[in-house]
Amino acid sequence: MTLLAVEDLTVDLPAADRAVRLVDGATFRLRAGESLGVVGESGSGKTMTALALMGLQPPLARVGGSIRFEGRELVGLDEDAMRRIRGDRIAMIFQEPMTALNPLVRVGAQVAEPLVLHRGMSRRAAGAEAARLLAHVRLADPERAARAYPFELSGGERQRAMIAMAIGCSPRLVIADEPTTALDVTVQARILALLDGLRAESGMALILVSHDLAVVAGHCDRVAVMYGGLILESGPTDVVLRRSRNPYTRALLEARPEPGAPRGARLKTIPGSPPHHRDVGPGCPFAGRCALTLDVCRSARPPAIAFAAGHVSRCFRAAELEDAA
Amino acid sequence: MRVLLRGNFSLWLGAVLTGALLLMAAVSLVWTPYPPAAIDIPHKLAPPSLAHWFGADALGRDVASQILAGSRVSILVGVVAVGIGLLFGVALGLFAAFRKGVAEDAIMKACDFVFAFPALLSAIMLTSAFGPGVVNAIVAIGVANVPIIAKLTRATANSALAREYALAARASGRGPVAIAFDHVLPNIAPALIVQATIQFAIAILAEAALSYLGLGAQPPQPSWGRMLSDAQTVLYNAPRLAIYPGAAIALSVLGLNLLGDGLRDALDPKLRARRS
Numbered sequence: 001m002t003l004l005a006v007e008d009l010t011v012d013l014p015a016a017d018r019a020v021r022l023v024d025g026a027t028f029r030l031r032a033g034e035s036l037g038v039v040g041e042s043g044s045g046k047t048m049t050a051l052a053l054m055g056l057q058p059p060l061a062r063v064g065g066s067i068r069f070e071g072r073e074l075v076g077l078d079e080d081a082m083r084r085i086r087g088d089r090i091a092m093i094f095q096e097p098m099t100a101l102n103p104l105v106r107v108g109a110q111v112a113e114p115l116v117l118h119r120g121m122s123r124r125a126a127g128a129e130a131a132r133l134l135a136h137v138r139l140a141d142p143e144r145a146a147r148a149y150p151f152e153l154s155g156g157e158r159q160r161a162m163i164a165m166a167i168g169c170s171p172r173l174v175i176a177d178e179p180t181t182a183l184d185v186t187v188q189a190r191i192l193a194l195l196d197g198l199r200a201e202s203g204m205a206l207i208l209v210s211h212d213l214a215v216v217a218g219h220c221d222r223v224a225v226m227y228g229g230l231i232l233e234s235g236p237t238d239v240v241l242r243r244s245r246n247p248y249t250r251a252l253l254e255a256r257p258e259p260g261a262p263r264g265a266r267l268k269t270i271p272g273s274p275p276h277h278r279d280v281g282p283g284c285p286f287a288g289r290c291a292l293t294l295d296v297c298r299s300a301r302p303p304a305i306a307f308a309a310g311h312v313s314r315c316f317r318a319a320e321l322e323d324a325a
Numbered sequence: 326m327r328v329l330l331r332g333n334f335s336l337w338l339g340a341v342l343t344g345a346l347l348l349m350a351a352v353s354l355v356w357t358p359y360p361p362a363a364i365d366i367p368h369k370l371a372p373p374s375l376a377h378w379f380g381a382d383a384l385g386r387d388v389a390s391q392i393l394a395g396s397r398v399s400i401l402v403g404v405v406a407v408g409i410g411l412l413f414g415v416a417l418g419l420f421a422a423f424r425k426g427v428a429e430d431a432i433m434k435a436c437d438f439v440f441a442f443p444a445l446l447s448a449i450m451l452t453s454a455f456g457p458g459v460v461n462a463i464v465a466i467g468v469a470n471v472p473i474i475a476k477l478t479r480a481t482a483n484s485a486l487a488r489e490y491a492l493a494a495r496a497s498g499r500g501p502v503a504i505a506f507d508h509v510l511p512n513i514a515p516a517l518i519v520q521a522t523i524q525f526a527i528a529i530l531a532e533a534a535l536s537y538l539g540l541g542a543q544p545p546q547p548s549w550g551r552m553l554s555d556a557q558t559v560l561y562n563a564p565r566l567a568i569y570p571g572a573a574i575a576l577s578v579l580g581l582n583l584l585g586d587g588l589r590d591a592l593d594p595k596l597r598a599r600r601s
Binding site for chain 2: 113162
């Protein structure tokens with residue numbers, strides 16, 4: 001069953017002279033219980049896509065296209081209705097657990113808040129439920145954590161508290177925006193395992209926004225690779241990672257450090273740097289750095305070309321890039 | 326509180342002076358040596374003595390009693406004018422920060438417009454249009470406070486709203502009013518408290534100036550500013566009549582400014598960390 005169908009999503013931010021397109025024609029689907037990894041560099045539009053799904057884009061930004069969630073159109077939905085969905089049906093986990101919790105409010109009260117709001121629980125009942133949720137995300141001492149202020153918890157504990165806050169109302173979709181970027185690698189692995197476990201037991205869908213291909217490879221059924229506001233490639237994780245049909249994805253994969261590489265070997269890099277939103281021309285945003293650029297790449301947006309098993313690549317030369325990797 | 330006061334001389338002295346001002350007003354409500362407005366011509370310009378601690382003025386009124394009772398007007402004007410400033414300023418500032426766009430621009434431009442008139446000048450304009458008196462003086466000073474508080478509120482609220490916890494609160498489905506009260510106001514309160522203290526001092530000074538010009542408190546209501554203007558006519562015979570209210574105004578304003586500075590240091594964790 002399709003939980004979320006995003007069709008040709010655009011986000012425009014008005015700037016001084018003209019609107020800047022931050023997300024351009026994002027299209028993807030998510031079934032219940034499925035996990036989608038959204039990968040991209042800073043400024044690729046991945047966070048803006050996540051925010052747009054929740055209607056949390058910046059105040060002046062304009063969202064176009066279609067977002068159907070549980071059969072309901074979210075684009076253009078009024079703020080009151082959207083607010084009833086946020087935190088209840090769709091929840092979000094943020095990157096920086098240090099700043100995503102209010103420093104002046106006890107952790108238990110913050111975890112209890114969505115329950116009071118969406119379930120109409122009394123503060124007392126919600127407080128008890130919050131302690132149970134904190135135990136559920138395997139915080140060592142949930143009673144202590146509930147009474148603590150955010151600064152009294154470690155980074156990993158705070159992120160667990162954020163997750164407890166997000167899953168309180170049993171949302172059908174959780175959007176995690178770089179949930180482990182600010183954490184140590186070992187803590188990162190435990191947090192991701194926790195998210196996997198929660199997804200398996202509750203059947204919620206997960207959108208994992210990350211710049212780390214390895215994280216996405218290990219924890220997501222499907223992956224979407226974003227660059228310059230465009231989803232350049234999407235499909236089942238193993239297909240995209242093993243049989244990529246997009247030069248950008250391939251360049252990313254080649255830029256990973258490999259275990260067993262000879263000492264002193266240099267990492268492959270992608271020449272140049274990602275374009276600023278304002279400098280994205282009419283063509284493919286990756287054209288300036290791509291080794292396979294044709295003339296047409298600079299003048300027209302590459303079309304989305306579909307291959308087997310829901311594998312889609314936006315590249316004029318996608319068909320040529322077969323099983324080469 | 327002990328931690329806050331330690332090593333913070335401004336806060337300490339400011340709190341003592343401001344406390345003394347409040348104590349004077351409180352005492353004057355129940356007791357003054359003489360009725361402050363009682364005219365006693367035989368004792369006019371009496372020098373300081375046990376009977377008249379600070380002497381008597383040109384109409385024989387007891388100066389000590391007038392100083393005590395005069396503090397009430399200063400505090401009344403300060404509290405209400407700052408209250409007006411906070412009430413409207415915080416509301417406008419929050420509205421601007423939450424709405425962004427045209428609403429924010431319009432409010433900020435309106436604030437600039439009010440800013441363009443010196444506060445005292447607009448107070449004089451208002452009192453001359455609607456008649457002199459404490460109430461009009463309070464309104465005039467209060468209106469001048471609104472843009473200052475509104476600008477500060479908007480700026481600090483914008484930085485609080487840019488924090489992830491504000492976004493996280495929205496992501497959990499909370500509305501703007503709840504976010505304003507639970508997440509924004511508590512986090513911007515220190516800046517507002519400091520600014521309110523400073524504005525209190527400015528309001529006392531403005532009230533004294535208006536009363537000196539005859540646009541503030543009207544006789545027989547005692548006021549430090551009016552005492553100053555009364556003293557002017559006998560300045561060569563009895564300069565002390567100007568010194569007492571002058572000192573009262575100066576010490577009150579100094580106390581509140583020190584308190585504001587001290588609170589700024591005490592409430593700003595960055596400054597606190599640097600000191601220790």
